[in-house]
Amino acid sequence: MSQILTQKFFNRQTEKVARELLGKFLVRRYRGKTTARMITEVEVYDGFNDKASHAARGPTKRNAPMFGPAGHWYIYFTYGMHWMLNIVTREAGYPAAVLIRGVQGANGPARLTRFFKIDKKLNGLPATKESGLWVEDRRVRVQSAYIKKGPRMGVGYAGPYWARRRLRLRIV
DNA sequence: TAAGTGATCTCT
DNA sequence: GAGATCACTTAA
Numbered sequence: 001m002s003q004i005l006t007q008k009f010f011n012r013q014t015e016k017v018a019r020e021l022l023g024k025f026l027v028r029r030y031r032g033k034t035t036a037r038m039i040t041e042v043e044v045y046d047g048f049n050d051k052a053s054h055a056a057r058g059p060t061k062r063n064a065p066m067f068g069p070a071g072h073w074y075i076y077f078t079y080g081m082h083w084m085l086n087i088v089t090r091e092a093g094y095p096a097a098v099l100i101r102g103v104q105g106a107n108g109p110a111r112l113t114r115f116f117k118i119d120k121k122l123n124g125l126p127a128t129k130e131s132g133l134w135v136e137d138r139r140v141r142v143q144s145a146y147i148k149k150g151p152r153m154g155v156g157y158a159g160p161y162w163a164r165r166r167l168r169l170r171i172v
Numbered sequence: 173t174a175a176g177t178g179a180t181c182t183c184t
Numbered sequence: 185g186a187g188a189t190c191a192c193t194t195a196a
Contacts, residue, residue, distance in 0.1 A: 052191070057181085061180080077178080077180090078179080078189095078190050079178080079193080080176070080177025080179075081176075081178080082192050109191070109192070152191070154191055155191060158191095
């Protein structure tokens with residue numbers, strides 16, 4: 001039995017969503033084939049004040065989905081070759097998202113997007129079957145003892161406070 | 173440890 | 185319009 005996560009799931013506190021996303025399944029339907037992998041690692045980017053977030057300096061063309069409603073994808077291109085996948089949380093107007101950094105068999109945010117054939121075509125689309133990329137609850141329970149929190153990767157530019165906050169969660 | 177790679181952002 | 189930056193990966 002599996003259940004597709006709806007907007008309601010994502011329209012909550014970002015840290016809570018991130019915590020509960022661990023153990024859920026990222027599901028991709030692409031050219032007639034469906035692939036699913038369990039989410040194993042995520043990072044929180046929450047609010048206007050988070051200096052590590054793209055939203056820290058207000059809305060731009062790129063980060064627009066972060067300011068939109070929950071349950072939509074925010075996908076951006078970086079380092080000239082990598083796509084990053086985020087799911088938007090919280091209500092419209094409040095910029096927040098969870099970066100999906102790893103699934104079983106594809107560790108690393110850019111590896112996972114390559115694995116699932118994810119690019120800008122999905123940016124801004126909702127996490128539903130219609131868009132071809134969504135998240136399912138397949139009743140896997142991840143106990144807190146198996147979740148490790150640590151500082152987010154590659155955000156040293158955000159200053160010590162925001163760089164050190166333990167907003168990266170992964171299953172160990 | 174460092175190179176690769178190009179869109180996006182922030183100034184001029 | 186130019187220059188810097190970048191929520192990374194790979195190969196060494």
